[in-house]
Amino acid sequence: xxxxxxxPLADRLALARHVLALxxxxxxxxxxxxxxxxxxxxxxxxxxxxxxxxxLRNAGADDALIGARSAAAASVSLHRSAHEGGVMRMxxxxxxxxxxxxxxxxxxxxxxxxxxxLRVPLAxxxxxxxxxxxxxxxxxxxxxPVLREVPK
Amino acid sequence: MSGRVPLGLALALTALVAGCRGxxxxxxxxxxxxxxxFELTAQTGERFDTASLRGRPILLFFGYTACPDVCPTTLSxxxxxxRLARADGNDPIAVFVTVDPQADTPTRLTEVxxxxxxxxxxxxxxxEEIDAVRExxxxxxAKTPSEGGAGYVVDHTVSVLLVDEAGRLRxxxxxxxxxxxxxxxxxxxxxxx
Numbered sequence: 001x002x003x004x005x006x007x008p009l010a011d012r013l014a015l016a017r018h019v020l021a022l023x024x025x026x027x028x029x030x031x032x033x034x035x036x037x038x039x040x041x042x043x044x045x046x047x048x049x050x051x052x053x054x055x056l057r058n059a060g061a062d063d064a065l066i067g068a069r070s071a072a073a074a075s076v077s078l079h080r081s082a083h084e085g086g087v088m089r090m091x092x093x094x095x096x097x098x099x100x101x102x103x104x105x106x107x108x109x110x111x112x113x114x115x116x117x118l119r120v121p122l123a124x125x126x127x128x129x130x131x132x133x134x135x136x137x138x139x140x141x142x143x144x145p146v147l148r149e150v151p152k
Numbered sequence: 153m154s155g156r157v158p159l160g161l162a163l164a165l166t167a168l169v170a171g172c173r174g175x176x177x178x179x180x181x182x183x184x185x186x187x188x189x190f191e192l193t194a195q196t197g198e199r200f201d202t203a204s205l206r207g208r209p210i211l212l213f214f215g216y217t218a219c220p221d222v223c224p225t226t227l228s229x230x231x232x233x234x235r236l237a238r239a240d241g242n243d244p245i246a247v248f249v250t251v252d253p254q255a256d257t258p259t260r261l262t263e264v265x266x267x268x269x270x271x272x273x274x275x276x277x278x279x280e281e282i283d284a285v286r287e288x289x290x291x292x293x294a295k296t297p298s299e300g301g302a303g304y305v306v307d308h309t310v311s312v313l314l315v316d317e318a319g320r321l322r323x324x325x326x327x328x329x330x331x332x333x334x335x336x337x338x339x340x341x342x343x344x345x
Contacts, residue, residue: 041224044217044267046260051220077299081221083327087292088222089307092299108225109327115220149228 032060033098033137038107039147040115042124050122052076052113052130052144053106058098060137065096067133074117076130081109090114095135108149122146175343176336184321187313188288192249192275195261200273202247203319209237209244209338210315211272214291216252216306217264222327223310227268230312233334234271244338246272251293251308253282289313316341 038053056065068076078093093111098104106112113130122128126146133139187202187210194200202210213230215223230246237244248265250256253276261274276282286293293308314323314337323337 041220044264046263047217049218049220051224075299079221083310086309086311086324086326087307088310088327090221090296090298090305109222112221149225 033058033063033134033140035132035140035142037142037144039149040122040128040144042146042148043118043122045121047121048118049114049116050118051108052115052128053108054113054142054144055103055105056098057103058100060100062100063098063137064135065098065132066094066135068113068130069133070115070128070130072119072122072128072130073115074119075115077114077116078111079114080111083109098134124148176339179323179333179337179340181314181322181337181340181344184324187315187319187321189319190285190288192277192281192285193258195258195265195274195276197258200275202315205245205247205315206319207317209242209317209341210247210313211244211334211338212247212249212289212313212315213310214249214251214286214289214293214308215310216250216308217256217260218252219306224268226310226312226327227265227270229329229331230334231268231270232331233338236331236335237338238271240335240339242335242338242342246270248272248274249282249285249291250274250276251282251286251291251306252295253277253279314338314341316344 034057036055038055040052041050043050065078068078070076078096080091080093082089082091096104104111124146127143128146129141129143131139131141189201189203191199191201211230211233213226215226227248234244234246248270250261256276258276261276265274291309293306295304295306297303298305310327312325312334313321314325316322322341325334
């Protein structure tokens with residue numbers, strides 16, 4: 001039996017994309033999923049939590065953000081600050097759909113990655129690497145600057 | 153005559169220039185009635201009564217320091233609003249009241265508000281005191297379990313309240329309202345005389 005014949009077609013396609021992505025030379029061919037880092041909010045002394053923000057632009061096939069991790073925090077999870085009648089609720093988001101052609105903003109007061117149990121306080125000027133896990137595409141690591149938020 | 157500006161236009165231009173430095177046209181202030189003052193414990197550990205602030209506009213926000221997204225954003229905006237208003241020649245004060253009194257001790261408030269260079273006072277108290285203040289002010293808060301580290305989040309009202317010099321509730325800012333709008337509201341209060 002040829003290798004991978006027991007693997008369902010969808011998984012084989014995903015695997016192929018994975019291998020292609022891994023073998024693609026750096027700096028060639030535009031990545032179908034463009035990730036623009038924004039920032040991680042700097043934390044006060046003793047803080048255990050903060051939020052990370054970025055923009056996802058999917059020029060490829062439908063995908064979804066299904067998880068994230070970072071060496072800076074014991075847990076990283078996707079949340080949405082949902083606003084209703086002046087009340088803000090934090091809702092966990094298990095899977096963030098990234099349909100083909102979509103741009104999704106993770107920004108203050110909306111979708112964000114919540115970093116919990118920070119290993120160290122995050123001072124302005126530092127950077128935090130966050131690995132993003134996707135349903136179809138390969139994992140991607142993004143470097144985010146630590147900033148005090150500039151109010152607008 | 154080509155060098156002369158018509159009187160009406162000159163007046164309009166003068167008004168326009170004055171308008172830039174004078175009273176902003178937005179936001180439209182309301183009157184939601186008398187603000188109910190309360191006494192809690194400040195970050196210094198001393199008791200603090202909001203009635204002692206009469207004569208100054210108050211920008212009041214409820215939140216908690218373990219909040220990762222909305223509270224730090226609002227604390228930053230509130231601080232910037234007060235700095236803008238002071239640059240305009242007005243003298244508001246920012247007040248932060250915790251909705252998580254178990255975690256937000258005076259020491260914790262000192263650390264966090266110091267980090268944000270918060271231009272005002274942070275207040276905490278016993279859970280009963282905080283509940284009473286929330287009820288009299290109409291602020292919702294509910295501690296909700298969450299999966300990650302701290303184990304909880306506190307869903308809560310995130311509007312910023314504007315209390316005027318006379319102690320009346322005059323405006324509710326929504327999350328995302330820019331610092332300039334808050335500073336402009338303070339300028340409009342000042343223009344009321």
